Amino acid sequence: MFHGSMVALVTPMREDGAIDEDSLEALVEFHVGEGTDAIVAVGTTGESATLDEKEHCGLLRRIVELVRGRIPVIAGTGANSTSEAIELTRCGMQAGADACLLVTPYYNKPTQEGLYLHYKAVAEAVPVPQILYNVPGRTACDLLPETVERLAPIANIVGIKEATGDLARGREILERCGDRLDLYSGDDATAMELILLGAKGDISVTANVAPRAMHDMCAAALAGDRARAEALDAPLRSLHRDLFIESSPIPVKWALHEMGFIPPGLRLPLTPLSAACHDTVRAALREAGVAALTDT
Numbered sequence: 302m303f304h305g306s307m308v309a310l311v312t313p314m315r316e317d318g319a320i321d322e323d324s325l326e327a328l329v330e331f332h333v334g335e336g337t338d339a340i341v342a343v344g345t346t347g348e349s350a351t352l353d354e355k356e357h358c359g360l361l362r363r364i365v366e367l368v369r370g371r372i373p374v375i376a377g378t379g380a381n382s383t384s385e386a387i388e389l390t391r392c393g394m395q396a397g398a399d400a401c402l403l404v405t406p407y408y409n410k411p412t413q414e415g416l417y418l419h420y421k422a423v424a425e426a427v428p429v430p431q432i433l434y435n436v437p438g439r440t441a442c443d444l445l446p447e448t449v450e451r452l453a454p455i456a457n458i459v460g461i462k463e464a465t466g467d468l469a470r471g472r473e474i475l476e477r478c479g480d481r482l483d484l485y486s487g488d489d490a491t492a493m494e495l496i497l498l499g500a501k502g503d504i505s506v507t508a509n510v511a512p513r514a515m516h517d518m519c520a521a522a523l524a525g526d527r528a529r530a531e532a533l534d535a536p537l538r539s540l541h542r543d544l545f546i547e548s549s550p551i552p553v554k555w556a557l558h559e560m561g562f563i564p565p566g567l568r569l570p571l572t573p574l575s576a577a578c579h580d581t582v583r584a585a586l587r588e589a590g591v592a593a594l595t596d597t
Contacts, residue, residue: 302400302430303339303375303399303400303460303501304338304501304519304523305502305516305519305523306336306503306508306512306515306518306519307338307339307340307485307502307503307508308337308339308340308341308505308508308509308512308515309345309346309504309505309509310328310332310340310341310343310344310346310347311328311347311348311509311550311553311554311563312325312343312347312352312360313325313328313562313563314348314564314567314568315564315566316564316565316566318566318568318569319566320360321563321564322363324562324564325360325364327562328562328563329364329367329368330367332508333368333371333372335512335513335516336513336516336517337372337508337512337516338372338373338502338519339372339373339374339375339399339502340364340368340372340373340374340375341375341376341402342360342361342364342365342374342375342376342377342398343360343361343364343376343377344377344379344404344504345377345379345404345436345439346506346509346549346550346553347360347377347550348550348567348571349379351569351571354385354388354389354392357389357392358389358392358396361392361393361396362396362397365396365397365398373400374397374398374399375398375399375400375504376389376390376392376393376396376400376401377401377404378392378393378401378402378403379402379403379404379406379434381406381407381408382406383422386403386419386423387423387427389401390403390423390429390431391426391427393429394427394428398429400430400431400459401429401430401431401432402431402462403420403431403432403434404434404436405433405434405436405442405443405444406419406440407439407440407441407442408441410442413444413445413448416442416444417448417451417452420433420452420455420458421452424452424455424457424458425455428457429457430457431457431459432458432461432483432485433449433452433462434461434462434487435449435463435464436462436464436465436487443465444461446470446473446474446477447477449461449474449477449478449482450474450477450478452482453477453478453481453482454481458482459482460482460484460501461474461482461484461485462485462486462487462504463484463485463486463487463488464486464487465488466488466491468491468498471484471486472498475498475499475500483501484500484501485501485502485503485504486500486502486503486504486505487503487504489505489506489507489515489537489540489541489544490538490541490542492505492518492519492522493518493519493530493534496519496522496530497522497525497527501523502523503519506544506545506550506553507537507540507541507544509553509556509557510540510544510553510556510557510560510589510591511537511589511590514533514536514537514589514590515537517533518530518533518534518537521533539584539585540585540586540589540591542585543578543581544556544582544585546574546581546582547574548571550567551567551571551572551573551574552578552582554567554574555573555574555579556586556591559582559586560586560591560592
């Protein structure tokens with residue numbers, strides 16, 4: 302249903318934590334112009350956990366307006382309360398998003414049966430295409446392949462973002478679900494390999510700062526051109542690693558500020574990138590051919 306490089310868009314904020322609408326518009330235009338295949342709006346990289354429901358829904362509406370149908374918009378609408386996830390998903394549908402992305406319920410550590418019933422309830426309540434999102438390193442909750450297989454027959458569950466970086470896990474999901482469910486990487490470092498195995502694309506942090514390169518790499522991998530995909534991915538590997546040198550989205554927002562796209566704002570409990578990490582992220586940007594203002 303969706304394919305290629307799908308940016309996990311940051312939410313630009315001023316130093317006081319207020320959302321910066323002008324920077325948001327500039328980021329959307331940057332991505333449309335640079336070939337990003339879809340925008341994931343107000344997901345976990347977009348600091349959804351620090352936004353109240355009014356802000357969350359308002360941002361979804363605004364991003365859909367700014368995109369103007371030029372590329373798909375996938376709304377981040379996951380929550381650790383099933384009722385809240387239903388309300389946010391309904392909001393995403395009403396905002397005009399093409400699909401919704403739902404992270405597994407975090408902290409409360411549901412059983413596999415609880416995960417199945419959670420996703421089933423959201424899918425039955427809101428008739429919008431939905432993408433599961435498994436990132437156990439952040440949620441302490443692992444959506445296992447057998448549960449994904451149970452969810453695959455639900456008509457409006459159309460994909461899964463698998464962010465473990467475990468290629469064997471990705472292969473198992475592909476074998477279990479076949480063409481009933483699209484697989485997307487949620488781990489930039491292994492995205493190329495997962496696409497070559499049969500995934501449809503990458504929901505990417507790196508694409509925030511290198512959208513054209515990520516689009517081209519994903520396109521090559523989707524075409525089965527390993528040599529070209531590897532050549533395109535090689536300069537990006539430091540970004541794949543170093544944009545997680547501290548908790549995401551701290552490094553990627555710092556990088557975008559260095560590039561002149563956004564103010565330096567984050568919301569607590571996130572804090573600015575440690576000074577000791579600045580040179581590391583700058584070096585990764587240079588290796589990828591991405592210019593920061595400090596380089597000009």
